[in-house]
Amino acid sequence: MLQVSFLRQNRDLAKKKLAIKYFAQPDLVDTVIDLDDERKQLQASFDETQAKVNSASKEIGAMMAKGDKEKAEATKTAVGEWKKQLEPLKEKMAQVEIDLQNVLVQFPNLPHDLVPLGKTPEENEVVRTGGVPPKLHAGAEAHWDLIKKYNLVDFETGAKITGSGFPLYIGKGAKFQRALVQYFLDFNTAAGYTEYLPPFMVNAASAFATGQLPDKEGQMYHATEDDFYLIPTAEVPVTNVFRDVVLKETDLPLQMTAYSPCFRREAGSFGKDVRGLNRVHQFEKVEIIQIVHPDKSDEVLNEMVAHVEKLLVSLGLPYRVLRLCGGDMGFASAITYDFEVYSAAQERWLEVSSVSNFQAYQTYRMKCRFKDGAGKIQFAHSLNGSSLALPRIFAAIVENYQTEAGIALPKALQSYFGAENLI
RNA sequence: AGAGAGGUGUCCGAGUGGUUUAAGGAGCACGCUUGGAAAGCGUGUAUACGGCAACGUAUCGGGGGUUCGAAUCCCUUCCUCUCUGCCA
16 A cells, blocks of 8 residues: 555656556546545544543543532533534544545555566566576477376366366375475575465455455455455465564564465456466465565565575576566566566466565555664565465476476475476 | 453553543663662653644554443454363
8 A cells, every 4th residue: 555645745756657557547646635635634623622522521520529510511511512513523534534545545556666667468578587498309298288197187176176277186296296385495494484384364454454455356265254365375364474563673574485375266367378287276385475674675675586586496497587567567566576487398488486575565554564773663665476386387397397208307306206207 | 162251551460430641560771870780769661643843632452332521331343261062
């Protein structure tokens, strides 16, 4: 959520930046400031009247103590009049605050200065490329054929149990998932991240704090009986650990990593890119999350990108790093780097990680603050990234490491899987 | 799931309608004292909004209500603990 004070001081800049994100109603910036002016005025007159009520009430107490009943009754009548004035003020103030909030939550985060202009994924900027695409043997297959051939994943039975997009991993396929999760978590904790295993359902307050509500309401599975949401990423529960918390400056940076299944309805993504493991409703992911000093978030973002890059290099997968353009970036992000790995058999790039700096967008929403050296309370910055999402990594490894005899494994994974080859 | 007890500041903890402007204690910070430290003494020690400021308003888990006045009474909801039940 953007801060009113910031919009007030940077009205034109905010509009310009919102345009980079293709936000349709830049004039809502003016609406916010107008509503805030109204709120201030209302509060001033409310406070003034309430102050009179409060001090008169105290006087009544003193009069009663002295036994001056008549005077007390007269004061009561006067207070009654003020309270009548208070009622409409209170209602109006509540309404203005709701209106203000409703407008404010519509704003996406403002893009960082480094964010390239552009609307579509084609306009994302390739920052760098690494690794070498393997030369596959003739007759190399896409992962959806390989997993069937070797009985690693059964989509049909998953569909029977739940529905389409809920894969059933079997045998070595299941064990490989476990190996990947273990490897990723170890890799992250070795770099200083603390491991968390969070709840996989969250309440509405948590979903709101990280920006899933109200923006992505329809993208989450909702257990209506208890009003819980199945998490679309571990970012939601783990970032919310620090909701309504005032940290010490020395607590920063906080580095967390968490494994979780992720549940996404993917409403509206028909047809394209849905084959095999490319897009599913439930998948496994290991996430990294940091809460840092605002002066440090640019630097930390680069560190996190380098960390994920190192992980991909260790898997021997060809990859590229993209800096997302304004139109392709997420709602809450100020700047995002996507990692894509090259799937040799599909001959295309698959997104496997997304690393973002949210700056104070989430922390302001969820009131995650810290007390600086001068004793001043400031909003921290939050960042997160996948390290990594499993299905597409699974797909890429299966495809890129296939041989005529079976499927090999990256060295780093062999001890985790307990064999040199997957098949 | 049922019955009961609770939820107060950084922490412990008092407080069943009116100098509570949330007692008292601990911790922490600063000062005095000291050769140095401890003890002792003094001062300070939540957040948000409004205001240049003085200050005002709100907040005793959340929401709502009664009252001139609510931490205190009522309703509702969430959470914690104890017992019972069920269960991995």
